[in-house]
Amino acid sequence: MNIHIKTIYKKELLEIKQDKPLIASLLALPLILGVIFPTIFLSLGYDKSFLLSTEKISPMIKHFSSIIPNDINGHTEILYIILMYIFLPLFLIIPISISNVISSSSFVGEKENKTIEGLLNTPITNKELVFGKILSSVIPSILITWISMFIYGILIDVFGFNIFNKIIFPNFEWIFMALILAPMITILSIQLVICISSRVKTSKSAQSVAIVFIFPIVAFVISQASGLLIFGIWMEILLSFIILIINIIIFYSITTKIDREKLILNL
Template identity: 50%
Template sequence: MNKNRVVTIMNKELLEIKKDKATLTSLFIIPIIFSIILPLLIIIGGTRNALIQNVSGINQFLGNLSVKFLPNNIPHSQIGTYALFIYFFIPLFLLIPIIVSTVIASTSFVGEKENKTLEGLLYTPVTDSELILGKIMAAAIPSVFITWGSILIYGIILDTVGLTIFGRVIFPNVVWITVGFVLVPVITFLSILLVIMVSQRVSSSKSAQSVSMILILPLIGLIISQASGLLIFNVLVTLLLAFILVIIDFVIFKIVVKKFNREKITLNL
């Protein structure tokens, strides 16, 4: 595999993403809600706030969460708030790279089909694996960095405004670090692979987004199980899940490359 070709394709894709102002703007809506609006609502109103109580899953999460995951030096009155910030928000932030990468990747092959720019790329000496990896990296880089930026903003808000609530800095802990630097990249890679797999067989980016979201539902279900309190992303669970996803990523990448048919794609343009 020629790394220079992969980088060239990646840079080309990133340039196209940068030009699409409407898509770029929409990518920040969910991160802003999860990293700024929702945590501020909890900090200002507490877990007994009527608005917070109406957020689906919070009551069930607090009821199922085991006390072994909670530190002893947190004020008893703030245990619920601490649990929400440290554990309940993890699956929300794992949804960010899935949503962002799905939007970006769905415009990759399908977007080039719609703009009639894919045919010229298919006739270049770039190999299938180089082409697909370049497009994956172009979608993964902004997705991962947007997620990291969201986690950073979330941490700043939590440790500055929340300092008066807990009396100490509580973020980040080792679980959040592991989730951010290990789990986020592999989940992003898998999401993009599924989108590219679908994109080869549909004619519009909206169709690609719809079908790929259906394929990603099992992954979303696993993430939501954390929000119910039935599965907690501690370090061991996070590393184990990341290891499994790395294997799945490798297998699906090989399948996508093998099933990639330039002639069929060209005829369908």
């Protein structure tokens, strides 16, 4: 790793470690999605009355019939769909939210703390600066996401074994999302924060970028529940490819057009 990029990365991680309230806020959403939600639905899975009531939404099963394993049948199909497909896009909110908080506190925070002038006057190139900022945000975000997914999977496989009579987590969709799609969309989110950093003066303003991504994710969840669009592997591959191209374009646009003098004057 380039020495300048490594220096920025270490500096950002040190600041994150020292900000205890920030760390606490970052863990709230992973706790909800990775622990609380699966615990609630798994507990309902042991309730026969709940499983019988799912017959009212049995049309949902038809939309997922081609991807539900043959040995998942009966009343457990709906619960399987909820745990393995409805929750899938929701986990993308974790790295997006965390990276927005970190990157906005990092880049725009430099402006708030009046430290960006000294940083921009160093021999660090624009590419090194942007890449270092991206790394310092994307790595903690993805690591926290993976940990929450790991706990989510453990809960499903341990407490859901008696419901499904098999280990169901992870499937290929979850693995691809964790390794490819989540990092891609997280990098895109961070770069958008950097893009608007020259136009805002507070980190709270920069955090509004997360809203741009949360609405489409909620739309995916609704579309899956209604059967209009299945967030399956081919959809993930398509989105990852599109986002990769956008990331490359934005990265080169940022690094070639970033105006250091303007950033300093906007302090």
